Amino acid sequence: MYTLADAFAYCQRLALNHYENFTVASWLLPRALRGHVYAVYAFCRHVDDLGDEAPGDRLRLLDDWRAELERCYHSTPRHPILVALQETIRCFAIPPQPFLKLIEANRMDQRTSRYHTFEELLRYCDHSANPVGHLFLYLFGHADGERQGLADATCTALQLTNFWQDIAVDLGKGRVYIPQEDMARFGYPEEELERGIVNDSFRALMAFEVGRTRELFAKGLGLLDMVDGRLKVDIKLFSLGGLAVLKALERNGYDVFRRQPRLSRWQKAALFVRGLLPGRPEVKTWRR
Structure with missing residues (x-):
């Protein structure tokens, strides 16, 4: 089980390592928001990776990720990205629809x-x-x-x-x-x-x-x-x-x-x- 600090650190590493402009962009962010922005970015990045690069049955993997996302709202997530994201969802009262739409977009990529x-x-x-x-x-x-x-x-x-x-x-x-x-x-x-x-x-x-x-x-x-x-x-x-x-x-x-x-x-x-x-x-x- 990841601690909240470890989960946010994981998201930060993912954001800074995968997006070349994120280091500059993060300077513009209020310090209190940076960890939450990293969590949102990490979620988006992971969904895109599942839809574009993951081997195997991508639709099943996206379904599994959706099920894990639902744990943010009803239970305790296990993946570090979602451990951090659950805290972001709680702090800002974010409904599931934006996250579900991003998952569905990657499902659409598999069909269209x-x-x-x-x-x-x-x-x-x-x-x-x-x-x-x-x-x-x-x-x-x-x-x-x-x-x-x-x-x-x-x-x-x-x-x-x-x-x-x-x-x-x-x-x-x-x-x-x-x-x-x-x-x-x-x-x-x-x-x-x-x-x-x-x-x-x-x-x-x-x-x-x-x-x-x-x-x-x-x-x-x-x-x-x-x-x-x-x-x-x-x-x-x-x-x-x-x-x-x-x-x-x-x-x-x-x-x-x-x-x-x-x-x-x-x-x-x-x-x-x-x-x-x-x-x-x-x-x-x-x-x-």
Whole structure:
């Protein structure tokens, strides 16, 4: 049986060893929240590992993890991540729904590799990304629906940005996140995607996806007027980072097959400084 101190230390090691930006990000967190943020991150990381990398029957493993999560609410968990998370749940009165949605997102990954409509993709984001925003709002004392809705826009935009920059990576895993209806609309068949063809149809398709992703970022920035302190800075930093990746996609002519858009260290540093400055980032939401 893990002590609470050992459990939180386990989560901290996992967070700092697996996420290169967590050391910097943790400086922005109030000291009283750091252990709880590590616990939430560790839970998310472990669920993703079960869904993406674990050998064997991943659906069964995810079911087992869900059963262990339920012990946080009704009994005594055994895994160190959940020992720490139970304390976080108790301190901030977090309901099980955000955690259950994250598990279900990874179950969806085992069953679905294509999305026919944008609405289907948004439903996936509602399980895979939006719960993370809700969890952070709970940690900072904001659990109302209006703030959650704005956080959803930011979290979905970040998830979509990740999809667009990792098209080639996901294709190698047999997954395509570009909605099938959009590919048909712009006359870009999946056969050309598999061959890594970047033509006018693909550029128009990606400009469309980037445009509506940027609109979600713009909507989510409304949350800046409803929070303050460290959370406000975090939201700005995540939004600025996502918008910078979208800009890099455009600058590269949307060629995600030969040059995956990534931000350099100096670009991240510049964004960090911008995130600390007052004011809301300006977002151009027009589409090509």
